[in-house]
Amino acid sequence: MTIAFVVNGRPVVLETDPLRRLIDVLREDLGLTGVKEGCGEGECGACSVLIDERPALACIVAVGAVEGRHVVTIEGYQERDLFRKVASAFSETGALQCGFCTPGMIIAAGALIDACSDPDEETIREALSGNLCRCTGYNRIVQAVMRASRETKEPSSL
Amino acid sequence: MTVRDDAWAKCCGKAGYMDELSFPGMLHVMVVRSQLPRAGIRSVHVPAVASGYYVIDSTDIPGRNVCAILKQDFPLLAEDRVSFAGQAILLIAGPERDRILEINDGIRIDYEPEEPVITIEDAEEGRIPPVFGTDNVIASIGFERGDVEKTFIESARVFEDEFRTGYQEHLYLETLRAIAVPEEGRMTVYGPFQIPDIVPVAVSIPLGWNTDRIRARVTTIGGAFGGKMETTTQITCLSALAAYVTQRPCSIVYDREEDITTTSKRHPSRIRIKSGVDQNKRVRAVKMDIDLLGGACFGSSAVVLDSSVKMATGPYRFENVSVRGRALATNHIMPGATRGFGVVQTTFAIETHMSHVARQLGIDPLDFRLGHVLKQGDRTSTDAVLRDQVKIPEIVKSVDAMSGYRAKRGRQAGSDATVKKGIGIALYSFGAPHTVKGTLRARPRPLILRRTGSGDVVILTTITELGQGIVTVFREIASRILDIPIERISMDNPDTDRDPSTLGTGASLGVTLFGKSVERAARKLKDRWDEPGEIEVMEDYVEPGYLEWDDKRVVGDAFHTYSWGAVAVEVSVDLLTCEVQVTGVWAAHDIGRPINDRLAEGQVDGALVQGLGFGLMEVLESKEGILQQSRLRDYTIPTMRDIPAIRQFFVINPYSEGPFGAKSVGEIPTIGAAAALGEAVADALGIEVGRLPITPEYLLDLVRAKEASS
Known part of the structure; x- marks a missing residue:
């Protein structure tokens, strides 16, 4: 079956089984290996991508379901100003260790900052509870998200 | 503070993981x-x-x-x-x-x-034909100091407890994988x-x-x-x-299911403790029987057991000590090396037992434990003299100041009809590096510092970056000695064709032992800095000359030195559902003098949460030899919502033999979290916990038993 969608701003047309997992199409057919697989059942958040600007888990979405839609992976997301702010906050706060959860965590964190300009700790812990990290104990991730959200607010307040 | 050099690549998901590799x-x-x-x-x-x-x-x-x-x-x-x-x-x-x-x-x-051998009891009873050897004993190790049995007879009171802990899956986010490429x-x-x-x-x-x-x-x-x-x-x-x-x-x-069901985990354990207390309410003798549930082959159980036994009595000094440990074979996957290395189990046991004894003696459990803590100059259970200051009192003071432990303890249980609050504290220590002097494990473990023609420095070693930040720490050590910017020092993922065999990363020895090698190599390189062209300095690790170790008798300096810690955990327990919510975590550690505070704190944060997961929610059970949990859906680890903000502090206590005074940090913070959690639940409900993880089902049993007895 022919499936047409947009990935990181570029139109993609694929001849493939519509039931294939989006993560496999992104990683294997399109070489977007920044999409990480941690569990394969929507429990860990490592494969977080944006579908029409809303966070989604690429391991539990069939590629047929993104027909005509816009998918953004970390490869496309890193071109954004918000990525630079969140990634800088993660790097400088020490919010990453092994880094395997980090691309998905950053996409989820960015989506939260987009949706809520000044999230408090409870909001962050609730919103990102679908993204697992085994290394950091989450402490510094929460701090990094707060820092990034503060920094995104600054230009608009000038 | 230095930003790790892999941070940006990791944010972009392009850091050179296996899943980016194809041939x-x-x-x-x-x-x-x-x-x-x-x-x-x-x-x-x-x-x-x-x-x-x-x-x-x-x-x-x-x-x-x-x-x-x-x-x-x-x-x-x-x-x-x-x-x-x-x-x-x-x-x-x-x-x-x-x-x-x-x-x-x-x-x-x-x-x-x-018929499979499933439990520790199956393995020791001998009714079912053995899995391993003639008696299922994969390894046994033990020692006695003083005369334990005689002291029990002389004791005013004797206390006995049995503790059980379950499997814990490592649950690294990247599952195991390998690619082999045949080439010429x-x-x-x-x-x-x-x-x-x-x-x-x-x-x-x-x-x-x-x-x-x-x-x-x-x-x-x-x-x-x-x-x-x-x-x-x-x-x-x-x-x-x-x-x-x-x-x-x-x-x-491996997908997640294959990874969980077929790779190693933390050893389940059964630990029995008997202690004899004199009329002055001091513990005079302790006997510990540690049984680790092993797999069907030798695996690495002997090494894990070794640490269990050597660190069994925790941060305490007892005049008469007997510790016996066994790893027993069963028809299961082989458990193996897991952060905390057999000491998480024994610390839960000794801490809980000490508090249990204190309550029965009518003494505050923290005061009782502090009264038995090792001091500088004391001898450890393996008869090593503690050369360095033991700053447990300062550590506990720091945790108390952050948490309000003493003000809260025992005063929160009655605060609400259906939700009970409690707070607990655990004290612990972890020995590292292992002394290998005089054992078969002693062999050269060199690393190389190479100054290139352009004046950059490359660290060549098989020590691996797991996320903990060892690359940054090694670069910082070299940068401080050589007095050149850290950006000019690099260390790549190991390649056994290129790098000298330093060993790898494990057993909390990266910074203390091999970081010191980096320091010594950097000093030599600095002396030769004016030489033209490329320069290489190779440096082996050095064990301090004063260490004495007798492997056969289990006597002497089992470890070069010890890191120390305490953690307070606060919980609220819903009496209707018996669910435990962690509401506060405060910890302080003596890891010498940290090289990089941010990385060290990251180790503590992550390890504490891993320890809390082990104590609270990570259930992995065998039913007739088949693991009943196999995915993240049923083997749940802490999410951001399950854990509160962590506050922590380092009590500085420079270690003369470590690089810039550093000791180990990788494993110690895992050690006490579950024990502190158990104490917090005990405080909230007025019960004694004997098993990990503390699931709602287990807690309900304890609560019902308490109601029935009162």
Whole structure:
């Protein structure tokens, strides 16, 4: 079956089984290996991508379901100003260790900052509870998200 | 503070992990595994397979059918029998995953089931034919100081407890994987190897090759926690076998279910403690019987048990001590190295027992424990003199100041009718590095600092970055000594063709032992800095000259030094659901003087949460030898919502033999979290906890038992 969608701003047309997992199409057919697989059942958040600007888990979405839609992976997301702010906050706060959860965590964190300009700790812990990290104990991730959200607010307040 | 050099690449998901790696013509390999914990294999039926597909069994192994862990007693592929569910029997290799699954569907294995050895009791009773040797004892180690039995007789009171702990899965986010590439009579294997040096040796055995024909290249490791040490040898040997047979690059990737059900974990334990208390309410004698539930082969259980036994009595001094430990074989996967290395279990036991005794004596449990804490100049249970200051009192003071422990303790239980609050504290220590002087393990472990012609410095070593930040720490050490910017110092993922065999990362010895090698090498390099062209300095590790260790008698300096810590955990317990919510975590540690505070704090944060997960929610149970949890859906680890903000502090206590005064930090913060959690639950409900994890089901039993008795 022919499936047409947009990935990181570029139109993609694929001849493939519509039931294939989006993560496999992104990683294997399109070489977007920044999409990480941690569990394969929507429990860990490592494969977080944006579908029409809303966070989604690429391991539990069939590629047929993104027909005509816009998918953004970390490869496309890193071109954004918000990525630079969140990634800088993660790097400088020490919010990453092994880094395997980090691309998905950053996409989820960015989506939260987009949706809520000044999230408090409870909001962050609730919103990102679908993204697992085994290394950091989450402490510094929460701090990094707060820092990034503060920094995104600054230009608009000038 | 220095930003780690891999941070940006990791944010972008392009840090050189295995899942970014692919080779032309690469085949996928699936492992066909035993469905039964113990059985003879009557026959294996393999369907005809299409050209380009391969089904590989033990007869295809050109060398010996051995997966080397510590001893070589574990078959790489099962021959006529299986000893645990998940044991590898066949490999299916080919270009398309769907076709591989079709082949797998056509394979029929006819088993002759036998009664498996499941529990520690099964293993010691001997009713079921043994799995290992004649008595299922994989390893035993023990010692006695003073006269324990005599002291029990003289004691005013004697207390006995039994503790149980369950499996804990490492749950690194990147599952295990390996790729083997045959190249001109050699085999290059790629993988997230925590200990690269063991890989060529392991792969050489089934291939029947010399080790110099095997090259191990480490990819960026997506978390390890001990789970990518000995465990990587099996998957790597299997991929190398497939590559040998097919003469194509071969990739094995475990999905989460395969990873959880077939790779190592923290050893379940049963720990019995008996203590004798005199009329002054001091513990005069302690006897500990530690039994670790092992797998069907030797594995690495002996090494884990070794730490359990040597650190069994925690941060306490008892005049009369007897510790006996056994690792017992059962028909399960082999548990193995896991952050905290057997000391998490024993610390839960000794801490809980000490508090239990204190309550029965009517003494505050923290005061009682503080009264027994080791001091500088005291002798440890292995009879080592503690040369350095023991700052447990300062550590506890710091935790109390942050948490309000003393003000809160025992005062919160009645605060609400259905939700009870409680707070607990645990004290603990962790010895590292292990003293290897005079043992078979003593051998050169060099690393190299190379100054290139352009004036940059490269650190060559097989020490691996697991996420903990060792690369940044080594670069910082070299930068401080050489007085050059850290950006000019680099350290890549190891390659056994290029790097000297430093060992790898494990047992909390990276910074203290090999960071010191970096420091010494950097000093020598600095002396030679004006020489033209490229300069190389090779430096081996050095054990302090004053250490004395007798491996046979288990006497002396078991470890170079000790890190110390305390953690307070606050909980609220819903009496209707018996669910425990962690509402506060405060910790302080003496890790010498940290090289990089931010990285050290990151180690503490992560380890505390891993320890809390172990104590609270990570349930992994065997039913007749089959693990009942196999995915993240049913094996749940802490999410951001399950854990509150963590506050912590370092009590500075420079270690004269460590680089810039640093001691180990990787494992110690894992040690006490579950014990503190248990104490908090005990405080909230007025019960005694004896088992981990503290699930709602277990807690309900305790609450009902308490109601029935009152």
